[in-house]
Amino acid sequence: MARIVIIGAGMSGLAAASRLGTLGHRVTVCEASPTYGGMVGRYERDGFAFDTGPGLLALPAVYRDLALKTGREPLEELVELAPVDPESRHLFPDGTALLLPNASRGGVGQALDAAFGTGSGERWGEVVNRGRAVWEATRRPLLEEPRPERRPDDPYPVPPRRGLGRWLPRGRYTLADVARHELGGHPGLTALLTEYALRHGLGSDSPASATVLPYMEQTFGVWYVRGGMRALADAVFRRCEQRRVEFRFDTPAEPLVEDGVLTGVRTADGSRIPADIVLSSVPSGSRALGRFTVLLALRGARPGGTVHRTVVHAADPEQEFDRLFQHEDLPEHPTVQLLRPDDPALVPDADHESATLTVTVPNGGVLDGIGPDHDAYAAHLLDHLAKAGVDLRDRVLWHETRVTAQVPEPSLAGAPLAADNRTGVPGLYRIGGTAHPGGGLPRVGMSASITAGLIGPA
Known part of the structure; x- marks a missing residue:
C-alpha cells in the first residue's frame, strides 16, 4: 500500500483518487478551495441553479468505465443520463437554421x-x-x-490534389x-x-x-446529466468516500522534493504530509483563450419545443479567429452557445427557466475583474442573440457573469502534445487538463485512468 497525495479535487483528482483507492492505496486529496469538482461547479440563487463549467458530456464511456472499475455498477445507477436530441440548433448569419440530430451520421x-x-x-x-x-x-x-x-x-x-494544385509543395x-x-x-x-x-x-x-x-x-453522441453536471462530480466524490479517500479542503499544497527525492507535499501553512507518490492537477503552461459565461434567470416557462443547445454563429468567422488568436480582442459578433436544459431541478417552479450562454474570449486583459464591462458585454451578447431570432431580453429577471480559463486544447496528432503524466521525479505525476491527453471532461478522466495504470495496484 502506497501513501498517495493528490493535489486538486477537480474531476481528474476525484477520478484518480477513486481509482487508486480501489487499487488498495491510502489516498489523501488536498484541495485549495472549500469544495470539490474544480471547473464542474454550480451556482444557486433564488431557486435557480446553473452549471458554471461544462454543461454537456461527450464520451460518457470514460465515466462508465470509472463507475465499473471502482464499484462494479453502471454509471446510470449513479447519475441519470439523457441523450440530447436534437443535439443542437445552428443559426447562421444569412438566416439559415440547421437542426442536427444526436448520434446519427x-x-x-x-x-x-x-x-x-x-x-x-x-x-x-x-x-x-x-x-x-x-x-x-x-x-x-x-x-x-x-x-x-x-x-x-x-x-x-x-x-489527392487536382489541377495545378498538385504541383505545389505540400505543407x-x-x-x-x-x-x-x-x-x-x-x-x-x-x-x-x-x-x-x-x-x-x-x-x-x-x-x-x-x-x-x-x-x-x-x-x-452528447449527453446531459439530470440535475446538472455537478451531479457527476457528486457521484465521483461519493465513490471516493466509499474507498476511504481522505479530503483536506482549504488546503493549498505543492509537491515536496528534497535532493531530487519526492518526500510528500507541503501545505500553505508550512506543514508536511509524507507521501510515496504525489499526483498534481495544478495547471501548467499558458492558456490562450478564456470563456465568458452569462447565467440567465428567466421569467416564464421554457417554451415547448425549445432545443437544449443553440449555436449562433459569428457574423464574420475570420474576424473572430483573427481577434481571438492574433489581437487578443473581443469579437464584435462572436459565436455564442446557449444552453437551455429542460430540467425542473434547475428552476424554482414551472414558470421560470434557467439558461446559460457562453462565448470564447481572450484569456485575460479585455474582461479582467468584475465590473460594468461584464454587464455591457452580456447585454451585447443578448442583442446579438436577438438579431439571430432568439430574444430573451424581456424575460431576464437577473443575470450573473464570469470569466474563466478556457479548457486547454486536447492532444492532437500533428500538434504539440500536453505534458507527460510522468515527470522527471520518481513518484511525481501530472494529471488534469494541462497533462496528457488534454482538457475536457472525457480527457481528464482518461488522464486519471492512465496515471492510475502507471502506478498500479497496492
Whole structure:
C-alpha cells in the first residue's frame, strides 16, 4: 500500500483518487478551495441553479468505465443520463437554421442537405469519415495509453490534389485547408467545422486531425446529466468516500522534493504530509483563450419545443479567429452557445427557466475583474442573440457573469502534445487538463485512468 497525495479535487483528482483507492492505496486529496469538482461547479440563487463549467458530456464511456472499475455498477445507477436530441440548433448569419440530430451520421447528412442544398451532407460526411480514420489511428496512443515519446504525425488522409494544385509543395494540412478544399469554402459547413475547434480552444490553423472532434460527437453522441453536471462530480466524490479517500479542503499544497527525492507535499501553512507518490492537477503552461459565461434567470416557462443547445454563429468567422488568436480582442459578433436544459431541478417552479450562454474570449486583459464591462458585454451578447431570432431580453429577471480559463486544447496528432503524466521525479505525476491527453471532461478522466495504470495496484 502506497501513501498517495493528490493535489486538486477537480474531476481528474476525484477520478484518480477513486481509482487508486480501489487499487488498495491510502489516498489523501488536498484541495485549495472549500469544495470539490474544480471547473464542474454550480451556482444557486433564488431557486435557480446553473452549471458554471461544462454543461454537456461527450464520451460518457470514460465515466462508465470509472463507475465499473471502482464499484462494479453502471454509471446510470449513479447519475441519470439523457441523450440530447436534437443535439443542437445552428443559426447562421444569412438566416439559415440547421437542426442536427444526436448520434446519427445519416441524420446529420439529411439535415445538411435540407439546410445547404443537395450534396452538402455527402461532402460533410466525407470529412467526418476522415475524422474516423484519425480516431482509429490515435485513440489508443493519444487517449488510452501513456504519452508517446514523440509527437505522432497527423494521420488525416488528405485527398489527392487536382489541377495545378498538385504541383505545389505540400505543407502542413490544417482545418482551414479542409474547409477550403474539401468543404469547398461553403460558409455554413466551414462555420460548423470551426465551431468544434473554437469550443476546444483551437484555431483554424490546427492540424486536420481536429476533424476527430465532430466525428466523436456525431458518432458517440452528447449527453446531459439530470440535475446538472455537478451531479457527476457528486457521484465521483461519493465513490471516493466509499474507498476511504481522505479530503483536506482549504488546503493549498505543492509537491515536496528534497535532493531530487519526492518526500510528500507541503501545505500553505508550512506543514508536511509524507507521501510515496504525489499526483498534481495544478495547471501548467499558458492558456490562450478564456470563456465568458452569462447565467440567465428567466421569467416564464421554457417554451415547448425549445432545443437544449443553440449555436449562433459569428457574423464574420475570420474576424473572430483573427481577434481571438492574433489581437487578443473581443469579437464584435462572436459565436455564442446557449444552453437551455429542460430540467425542473434547475428552476424554482414551472414558470421560470434557467439558461446559460457562453462565448470564447481572450484569456485575460479585455474582461479582467468584475465590473460594468461584464454587464455591457452580456447585454451585447443578448442583442446579438436577438438579431439571430432568439430574444430573451424581456424575460431576464437577473443575470450573473464570469470569466474563466478556457479548457486547454486536447492532444492532437500533428500538434504539440500536453505534458507527460510522468515527470522527471520518481513518484511525481501530472494529471488534469494541462497533462496528457488534454482538457475536457472525457480527457481528464482518461488522464486519471492512465496515471492510475502507471502506478498500479497496492
